[in-house]
Amino acid sequence: MVKTFAQKVNYRPNALALSLRSQKTKTLGLIIPEIVHHFFSSVISGMEDLAYGEGYHIMVCQSAENFHREVINTQALLDLRVDGLLVSVSKTTKNFDHLKNAMQDGTPIVFFDRVSDQVETDKIVIDDFEGARMATTHLIETGAQKILHLSAPLHLLIGKNRYEGYCMALRDHNIEVEEKLVLKCDTRENVLSLQKHILALAPEIDGVFAVNDSTAIAAMQVLQANGFQIPKDIGVVGFGDGPNATISSPTLTTVEQKGYEMGREAVRLLIQRLANPGVKIGYQTKVIAPFLIKRNSTK
């Protein structure tokens, strides 16, 4: 009939029926702690771009750093029969049964950034140790010898790894690690409250390596306000490369976190595993090489 033909002209198969039949949804579930965060939104962007190219879709769920919500989200995504899960666990997650169960029931998972060693699967992380080593080495190579490290709590993995990278760089150059040059200080507010302490150390240091950009920028501002010139007197390096690093004056030398690449890589790994189903072995942890972006806060 004419009408039937007319319908066929812009006929669009129902993806729902298709999925129900084929047991494949071409949809990946994403569980992410916070969307409003430059790093995480970069990750989503990378995921979406690659997924789009491969004919997949992304279902985004925000755990808001809440364990319970993470569990509910996982369940909802499984109910929707997503082909796989992309997960960065919330800070409050100590129990991983919801994710272990998902894997046991046949839904592959790729962890990114916030990984768990309790679940054996593919993982993607950034090499914090190496990033910190590069940052510190760069300070040394541009003339610094006495480098203050503003660190995250050492019981956190990123705090520990970045601290150790800092130490390694110093040792590589036969510089002694001095305890008084390592300060637990990882927020802008921290810098302001420790201002006096930092300024007391300032005359004898020639470099600062901060565990993140906002801390680095706050330190720069405190130092500048008290007559120290950046980078002439003191070089400063951050970690993270949000857009802040290009806004500060001087612009901040920092370690890029490559969220976009991490997102792409996570999806690549997941799709790859979906293409080879049934294979339970060969899980890999991919470590993304950090990259130092040299700007004007170092010589």
Add this chain to the structure above:
Amino acid sequence: MVKTFAQKVNYRPNALALSLRSQKTKTLGLIIPEIVHHFFSSVISGMEDLAYGEGYHIMVCQSAENFHREVINTQALLDLRVDGLLVSVSKTTKNFDHLKNAMQDGTPIVFFDRVSDQVETDKIVIDDFEGARMATTHLIETGAQKILHLSAPLHLLIGKNRYEGYCMALRDHNIEVEEKLVLKCDTRENVLSLQKHILALAPEIDGVFAVNDSTAIAAMQVLQANGFQIPKDIGVVGFGDGPNATISSPTLTTVEQKGYEMGREAVRLLIQRLANPGVKIGYQTKVIAPFLIKRNSTK
């Protein structure tokens, strides 16, 4: 049977089958120009939070400011039978047939931020005019009389509306609008290339209202580097309130864009319409009231 019972214990209905049967997916499709942008990621966050509470899910598609990709995304989301669409159109979109067709075929759409007057449906926008008026009025009320406006191109809606808000505030206070005090300058790079021009004007101005935060911050830096004190000599107000505004020194007084609220509101409107199907009338355009955040770049 025992086995049947055991299955029931952690039985989870297949949402796919359910959707196919009920013709409802409890899923909303989101088409957004860029994910990596503080405003847009705030919007997504707000959408996700409300959707989560209402039992809906969000399928995120990034158009990357690309018309073709926007069309493909729309089609894909319709294929997946999303219950409704949340759309902020790409900068390159001039033809709206893909969205008109979606509406005609019964999929409701809510536009947010980047709306089109070619498609009649619910819309949510921020009151740029009012925001600019508030920003300028605040400068006047803190003592400014000669206010430089760094504007976006006036052929863009946000450029036009913010410029007109600026003018209105001046007129409200019987201050003449001077052409030479309106500069087309809406990026950090712009500020740097127009540096001389801005500095030539600087001695006679006592306020700056910039069309966005990064422009405001760049202007502050240029002024400070040349001996002008902020806010003592010149008060500065931005627009947008990304996190940059709290990083700059001094912290920046700016108009909040309320992305999170906009996201929530868009989902609320869409779900509301889904709850009352068939009603083709009563489309509303909701204007979100802007909010001035006073920080240290104004007195």
Add this chain to the structure above:
DNA sequence: ATGAAAGCGCTAACAG
């Protein structure tokens, strides 16, 4: 070769 039927997992409608 083309066409009918079964079944993916579910629920609303109907029959017993």
Add this chain to the structure above:
DNA sequence: CTGTTAGCGCTTTCAT
């Protein structure tokens, strides 16, 4: 009141 069935839209299988 419980149990069976039809059908959501599709593809794969099987029969013609």
